[in-house]
Amino acid sequence: MSSSVQRELATVEVEGVSVSYDGAARAVDDVSVSVAAGSIVSLLGPSGCGKTSLLRAIAGLERPMGGSISIGGRVVSGPAAWVKPEHRSVGMVFQDGALFPHLTVAQNVEFGLNASHIKAGRSERANRVGELLELVDLAGLGARLPETLSGGQQQRVALARSLAPNPSVLLLDEPFSALDAGLRIHVRAEVARILREIGVTSIFVTHDQDEAFVLGDQVAVMRDGRVEQFGAPDELYRTPVSKWVARFVGEANFVPGRPSGEVGRVDTTLGSVAISGNALTERSGESIDVLVRPEQVTLSAGDTAEITAVEYYGHDVRYELLLADGTTLSARTHPDVLRQRGDRVAIAFDGSTSTAFVD
Ligand SMILES: Nc1ncnc2c1ncn2[C@@H]1O[C@H](COP(=O)(O)OP(=O)(O)O)[C@@H](O)[C@H]1O
Ligand SMILES: [Mg+2]
Known part of the structure; x- marks a missing residue:
């Protein structure tokens, strides 16, 4: 102006x-x-x-x-x-x-x-x-x-x-x-x-x-x-x-975890995850839920989860996954490797840190 x-x-x-x-x-x-x-x-x-x-x-x-x-x-x-x-x-x-x-x-x-x-x-x-x-x-x-x-x-x-x-x-x-x-x-x-x-x-x-x-x-x-x-x-x-905030500002998976013995780390079905900024490790033994955003889930060849739904957006693809323990998870990945419903994959956490919630 x-x-x-x-x-x-x-x-x-x-x-x-x-x-x-x-x-x-x-x-x-x-x-x-x-x-x-x-x-x-x-x-x-x-x-x-x-x-x-x-x-x-x-x-x-x-x-x-x-x-x-x-x-x-x-x-x-x-x-x-x-x-x-x-x-x-x-x-x-x-x-x-x-x-x-x-x-x-x-x-x-x-x-x-x-x-x-x-x-x-x-x-x-x-x-x-x-x-x-x-x-x-x-x-x-x-x-x-x-x-x-x-x-x-x-x-x-x-x-x-x-x-x-x-x-x-x-x-x-x-x-x-x-x-x-x-x-x-x-x-x-x-x-x-x-x-x-x-x-x-x-x-x-x-x-x-x-x-x-x-x-x-x-x-x-x-x-x-x-x-x-x-x-x-x-x-x-x-x-x-x-x-509640996690869900309100984006899609959120909550993956159960347990203290890994190492300060600030939690073991989950997606591997070991570093946890930032809370007092989690002081309260070990209680049930822990780790926030995993869909884009923090990577898929590779393997047999830990089944793809139950595929949503293709062009800029990325959203998958719904069913794990062996009956839990479900969503993943968003680059569309270069396009998978199909019914495919079986291995899943991992791909991110530097996450946030955990102790109920
Ligand atoms: N003029 C009004 N008289 C009585 N209740 C109201 C009035 N305006 C809003 N409310 C109530 O106050 C609450 C907050 O409303 P509002 O500020 O309009 O929320 P938002 O903008 O987030 O949708 C709601 O429960 C709504 O019903
Ligand atoms: Mg309003």
């Missing part, structure tokens, strides 16, 4: 926030999340886990029953503070875009401009709208009505409108879920580019793991109103804190 736009980089600190609609059940339950200035945090979780409620609390559209929220170092919500939504310097983008159907694209964007732009006069406003349409790659479409645009273009108009007042923080609530699959991937890449280009602190809500990982520098995995884990995507994928 043009250098004339001075964006104030703001951190968002959410501390112990709870939201309840009936004073009893908590839609958001004691949540703490810290969003670094200029970064993107994804809130990821199943439907009903409290993502929208948390976002609305940050925007000032819901009043938390407890906890505090600060934006750019200023407490906007807390026991002794309440800043109205319009004074929080927060922009929002919703799932359906919520454009005014009877206004042109340019008028929709202009609607987002704040009081200082409006005072600045007509040509200043037109420049600012043009700049925003250029940012979202829609220059030249200002005179069109929203209904003449594709779903992805409409979402970019909504984004331009929410960026118009130059907010310090942008909140996006499932902005791609109304788009069909192919378009969604394209639009999310475009939105990621725009958010990174302008460097606005952003909180992005989704129930889709791919989206959360691709857009978020950090991801907060939410469950039943709480943050179950907060971390970078690769941290969540490789060292989930619970089996």
Whole structure:
């Protein structure tokens, strides 16, 4: 964006926030999340886990029953503070875009401009709208009505409108879920580019793991109103804190294991596996489940497992395997060697480390 736009980089600190609609059940339950200035945090979780409620609390559209929220170092919500939504310097983008159907694209964007732009006069406003349409790659479409645009273009108009007042923080609530699959991937890449280009602190809500990982520098995995884990995507994928998180952020096999006698290693049907980052070895003797991602399973000539299903994707192949002890396992491998249902294979763990869970 043009250098004339001075964006104030703001951190968002959410501390112990709870939201309840009936004073009893908590839609958001004691949540703490810290969003670094200029970064993107994804809130990821199943439907009903409290993502929208948390976002609305940050925007000032819901009043938390407890906890505090600060934006750019200023407490906007807390026991002794309440800043109205319009004074929080927060922009929002919703799932359906919520454009005014009877206004042109340019008028929709202009609607987002704040009081200082409006005072600045007509040509200043037109420049600012043009700049925003250029940012979202829609220059030249200002005179069109929203209904003449594709779903992805409409979402970019909504984004331009929410960026118009130059907010310090942008909140996006499932902005791609109304788009069909192919378009969604394209639009999310475009939105990621725009958010990174302008460097606005952003909180992005989704129930889709791919989206959360691709857009978020950090991801907060939410469950039943709480943050179950907060971390970078690769941290969540490789060292989930619970089996639930492991399953929510990808496909997970849990393979039974027993301590190998060597500190930090576990013996499994896939061989010896190094375990990272937990207190597992101090609790030997209990039942241990080792997280094995499908792409960590390698297949070779042998007779330990039978292939019971084959899914060919082109970039890889997913197999379902039945082991002699009756357990099942999924594997994803390179498609060069394509195996058939009914083939028998040997299986091994191919990875540097894994994570183990002691029940
Ligand atoms: N306006 C509301 N009134 C009463 N309950 C609500 C309201 N909005 C959400 N809830 C409830 O709060 C919980 C969290 O909802 P929500 O924040 O919308 O979750 P998500 O966005 O993750 O799907 C759900 O149990 C939902 O039914
Ligand atoms: Mg929601």
